[in-house]
C-alpha cells in the first residue's frame with residue numbers, strides 16, 4: 001500500500017492511498033479518515049460510496065463528513081468508483097458508464113469482465129486490507145452511498161447479509177433495471193442476463209426476499225434525476241410490501257449535488273453511529 005496524501009482533519013487524519021489490487025489487476029485508490037479515538041484502539045468503519053464521475057476524493061472533500069465521524073469515532077472509507085487506466089478505450093467515452101461508473105458490481109461481459117470487479121474488490125480485498133493497515137474493527141461496518149453509490153450501498157448490504165450492521169443512502173438509484181443509467185450499465189457489464197440484472201437491483205432484491213438493516217434514505221425534491229433515474233417511490237413500495245424497515249425523507253428545494261449531501265450527512269453519520277458505536 002502506498003500513501004498518496006495525509007492531512008490532519010478534526011484531530012484525526014484524512015489520507016488517500018493506493019494498492020496493487022489482486023481482484024482488479026491494477027492499482028486501486030481509496031480514502032480513509034481515521035478519527036482521534038483510534039489512538040486508543042480500533043474503531044467501527046463506515047464505507048461511503050460516491051456516484052458517477054466521482055473518485056476516492058470526491059466524498060471526502062465535499063460531504064463534510066469528517067467532523068461528525070470525529071465526534072462519534074467512526075473510520076470513513078471512500079473507495080474509487082471504478083478501475084482507472086484500464087486500456088479499454090471505450091470505457092472513457094461516456095460519463096455514465098465505464099471509468100468512474102463501476103456500479104459496485106463484478107462485470108461478466110467483455111471487455112469489462114477482467115477489470116471491473118468492484119464488488120469483489122470492496123468485499124473481499126479492501127475490507128481485509130483496511131483491517132490489516134488501519135485501526136478498524138473487523139466486526140462493525142456500515143455502508144452509505146450517493147446516487148450510483150446509493151445503489152451500491154443498498155445492493156451490497158442486501159447481497160451480503162450480516163456484513164453491514166447499518167445502511168443508508170442519499171438520492172440512491174433504487175431500481176436500476178428500470179432506468180437509463182442502470183440499464184446502460186447492466187447491459188454493458190452483465191449482458192442481456194435478466195436474472196443477473198435483478199441480482200443487482202435493490203427493489204428486485206427486496207421483492208425477492210433479501211433484507212438489510214433498517215434503511216435511512218434522503219431525497220431532494222428538486223433533484224434533476226429524481227423521476228428519470230432514482231425512483232425512491234419504487235423502494236418505498238417494495239419495502240412496505242415486504243416489511244423491510246425504511247425511513248425515506250423527502251426534502252423540498254434540494255437538488256442532487258453535494259450541497260444536499262452536506263446538509264444531511266450529520267444525520268447519516270448519527271444513524272450509523274447509533275448501531276456501530278453502541
Ligand SMILES: N[C@@H](CCC(=O)N[C@@H](CSC=O)C(=O)NCC(=O)O)C(=O)O
Nearest residue numbers: 051052053054095146147148149257258
Ligand atoms: N456530468 C453529469 C452530472 C454528473 C453528476 O451529477 N454526478 C453526481 C453523481 S450522479 C449519480 O451517480 C456527482 O456526485 N457528481 C460529483 C459532484 O462533485 O457533484 C451531467 O452532465 O449531468
